[in-house]
Amino acid sequence: MENGNSYLGVTQPVSIAESNEREKEVTVTLIEELRRQGTFETEDEAKMREIVLGRVAALVKKFVRTVSLSRGLSEAAAEAAGGKIFTFGSYRLGVHGPGSDIDTLCVVPKHVSREDFFDVFENMLRETDGVTEASGVPDAYVPVIKTKISGIPIDLLMARLALSSIPDDLSLQDDDLLRNLDERCVRSLNGSRVTDEMLRLVPNVGVFREALRCIKLWAQRRAIYSNVNGFLGGVAWAMLVARICQLYPNAIAGAIVSRFFIIMYQWKWPQPVLLKQIEDGPLHVRVWNPKLYPADRAHRMPIITPAYPSMCATHNVTQSTQMIMTEEFKKGSEIVEKVIMGTANWSDLFAKHNFFHKYxxxxxxxxxxxxxxxxxxxxxxxxxxxxxxxxxxxxxxxxxxxxxxxxxxxxxxxxxxxxxxxxxxxxxxxxxxxxxxxxxxxxxxxxxxxxxxxxxxxxxxxxxxxxxxxxxxxxxxxxxxxxxxxxxxxxxxxxxxxxxxxxxxxxxxxxxxxFDEGERQPRSAQKRPKTGKGSKSTNxxxxxxxxxxxxxxxxxxxxxxxxxxxxxxxxxxxxxxxxxxxxxxPPPNAGLYTSNVKDPSQIKSPHLPFGENVAVATSAGAS
CATH class of the missing domain: 3.30.70.590 (Poly(A) polymerase predicted RNA binding domain)
Known part of the structure; x- marks a missing residue:
């Protein structure tokens, strides 16, 4: 348990009550709807992913051996140099769907350079059977090779540890592994370390996965799933769901989803979302700490990663994207309340965005x-x-x-x-x-x-x-x-x-x-009808x-x-x-979004069941 307490997270749970019968019923219908929506991959695709990952693991060892020999190491030393892969992201969290890529980290010993990865390993990939794509982006913020093997898309990152060999039982949990690494290697390692820490910090991994599948699908359908474009990426969405799971450790997926929308809509941004208490680590480099680093307050919706060195996963959020997401939280809370009441279906939550009809x-x-x-x-x-x-x-x-x-x-x-x-x-x-x-x-x-x-x-x-x-x-x-x-x-x-x-x-x-097929209205039907005298049109x-x-x-x-x-x-x-x-x-659309996010105290929205107080979860002392 975190910080020596009997609970996970930085505050006590809002409620430890078990889910009621209605929440159990809607959880069953939620999983059924997720299956109808095609969010689960087939058994054959799951097996193919395992086969492909096995081939990648073998190729990484071969790559390390090849480079080791070119550096003058003996056959025995080159063989012992090892090399290992770690998955992270949606695949590691267990919430990936059909066609999803696999985020994969290749860990290599200190004598293997980043240049080797993008020269030697990328060429080895291209020559491998079943590889149809292999494109390296060495200058990216997190350098990556994007490839497709037997139809499975994979993003390959590399981290070079200060070790002469990489044992097969290596764990990345030890912070000391980050010593003497360059920033790109630290960023590459961070994905795997954050994913593992998230799984460790949720009270029920199964409930977390079911709820996260729902939130990911909703965010994708509402077109607010994109870190690069100023919305939230997969890591940030996962941390939000993990935090709600910490606040309701005995709730099941339907209840977690319900509380997610209500709390996120009323969250007192820029109050940060933390899964664990963040402190300076052994390397004494900058981490997120509002007392030491007040400039970090500039982040509009700070969601802080739980693994050292902690960083804000939402630094790309802008004023516009925050307003858009807040509006979507509100709509989601209203729909889910109706689902709980039995007046709406889960499919309503996953309705497609109307971006190309909105403006x-x-x-x-x-x-x-x-x-x-x-x-x-x-x-x-x-x-x-x-x-x-x-x-x-x-x-x-x-x-x-x-x-x-x-x-x-x-x-x-x-x-x-x-x-x-x-x-x-x-x-x-x-x-x-x-x-x-x-x-x-x-x-x-x-x-x-x-x-x-x-x-x-x-x-x-x-x-x-x-x-x-x-x-x-x-x-x-x-x-x-x-x-x-x-x-x-x-x-x-x-x-x-x-x-x-x-x-x-x-x-x-x-x-x-x-537009999807049949989504666009005929051109003639797009014109607005004329309004006669006395007719009302608010535009x-x-x-x-x-x-x-x-x-x-x-x-x-x-x-x-x-x-x-x-x-x-x-x-x-x-x-x-x-x-x-x-x-x-010409005269524009009015009322699309409010110009400012409302004060949570003035928000009229659904209330949590059991008389729970949302303010406990969103107060200054509860992140």
């Missing part, structure tokens, strides 16, 4: 290259900077909220001639280009393949001030120009082979690929586009310099956004 205006960021390998790295670089664009948009007058979508849309376009290359790089993919196949351009002069990834940001505009007349001008030139400058500062940016374009688009002009529905759409080009069309063609003639190099970028804005 009248969107920004789309298009990253393009002429190479599939290069596109992975370039699109990933652009995506990692989207959050910076969102934060800059938040400072624009009249922008109430900038809502990034959690993933980009990849496309491969087969073009004939420079004009089509330019069109695709700008996001204007005609029906002719969209239908064209690879064989249609083979042997044709001037034919090129363009790989593009498009990211979307929804813009919620503040209501027009009383008495204001005519359209308003929304100037987004500064944030978009600064963003394009920022991504071009990437050390591997090549103007001749990489394109980056920011464009404004109206909801009616969104491409079909962002507040986020799902209904405004009737008075004005013909306008993209956010940068009026002032962008002309497009340029790549000097080597192999891939597009669209120009970015410059000049005085303006968008005409």
């Amino acid at each position: 009248r205006y969107y920004l789309r960021v298009i990253a393009s290259t002429g190479s599939p390998e290069l596109q992975i790295k370039w699109a990933g670089t652009v995506e990692s900077r989207i959050r910076q664009l969102v934060m800059k948009l938040e400072y624009v007058d009249s922008v109430q909220l900038a809502h990034p979508f959690i993933k980009g849309f990849d496309q491969v376009s087969y073009c004939i001639g420079e004009e089509e290359v330019h069109q695709v790089a700008e996001g204007d993919i005609s029906e002719t280009i969209a239908k064209r196949k690879k064989e249609d351009i083979e042997g044709k002069e001037g034919s090129k393949v363009v790989y593009s990834t498009t990211f979307y940001i929804g813009l919620a505009i503040e209501p027009k001030q009383p008495g204001a007349t005519g359209p308003r001008k929304l100037d987004i030139s500064y944030p978009t120009t600064e963003f394009t400058k920022l991504v071009r500062m990437w050390e591997k940016y090549d103007e001749s082979g990489m394109g980056i374009v920011v464009r404004h688009i109206k909801s009616a002009s969104l491409p079909d690929y962002v 507040t529905s986020p799902d209904v586009p405004n009737k008075k759409r004005r013909a306008s080009n993209t956010a940068a069309d009026a002032t962008s310099p002309p497009l340029k063609t790549a000097r080597n003639g192999t891939s597009p190099m669209p120009s970015g956004v410059t000049g005085n970028t303006t968008v005409e804005v």
Whole structure:
């Protein structure tokens, strides 16, 4: 038990009561719904994952042996050098689903370098049977090799320990293993150490897994599952669920989910979420401690990892994404209360997001290259900077909220001639280009393949001030120009082979690929009905586009310099956004989100059963 107490966590439980009969009933229906939603993998896929991991473990040992011999070690010493893999993330937590990747850490001895990992091991991967992809990203914040073996996607990290050999029974729990390691190795080790610590700190692992499966599916369906885009990633969601499990150690999954939404909606951010008391560790490096490091208070929704060195897992959260998540917590609490009362079903909780129906205006960021390998790295670089664009948009007058979508849309376009290359790089993919196949351009002069990834940001505009007349001008030139400058500062940016374009688009002009089949209304049905005299129209529905759409080009069309063609003639190099970028804005949607998160004392929301006090869980003394 934590801190010598008879309970897990940094405070006493809110309630140690057993779940009642109704909560047991809804837990059964919750698991049934999770199975209907396809969150559990098949037995065959589970076996295949074990086989693939076994092959990776053997390959890591072979890799260490190969490098050891090249360093002059004897056959016996090279064989004894070892090498071991550890899984972490959703697979280690036991909440992965079909098609999920496996986060895997490769631990190697001190004479094996990071360069060896991305040169020798990556090449060994490519030559391995069943490997269809192998792409290293050595310059990432946490360096990684992304691969796919026998259809199973795997993210491979490397940590080099200050040991001459890696025994098969090695445990990563000892903090002293972190001594004399560089920061990248510490970050790589952290994933596995945090995952193991979480499993140790929850009172019932089975209940934790069932509840976490539910929350992960909900967050994915509501499009708020993405650390890179300013929402919460898998680790943060897991720590939130683990904390609720600590507060209700005898509750089962249905009750944990119910309490999760109520408490998270009323949590007194930026009060941190802690699974255990955080103190300075043996290395005497910076860890999260609000008394020693008050600057960490700048984090909007701090969720602190439990393994040393502790860090904030939610440093990417922005004002906009916090508002979005708070609103989703509120909606979730209302639905789950109805489920408990028997007036709603669990399937209602997992309803798909309405992101592409919610706003009248969107920004789309298009990253393009002429190479599939290069596109992975370039699109990933652009995506990692989207959050910076969102934060800059938040400072624009009249922008109430900038809502990034959690993933980009990849496309491969087969073009004939420079004009089509330019069109695709700008996001204007005609029906002719969209239908064209690879064989249609083979042997044709001037034919090129363009790989593009498009990211979307929804813009919620503040209501027009009383008495204001005519359209308003929304100037987004500064944030978009600064963003394009920022991504071009990437050390591997090549103007001749990489394109980056920011464009404004109206909801009616969104491409079909962002919608599921049958989800989009016919174009004619998207217009709002005319309102006669005496009819009421508050113009507040986020799902209904405004009737008075004005013909306008993209956010940068009026002032962008002309497009340029790549000097080597192999891939597009669209120009970015410059000049005085303006968008005409008719009366906006009102009431999409509140401009500030409400004081929890003023929130009217469902109450916890058994007369429990939510304030106990969210007070200043209870993290």
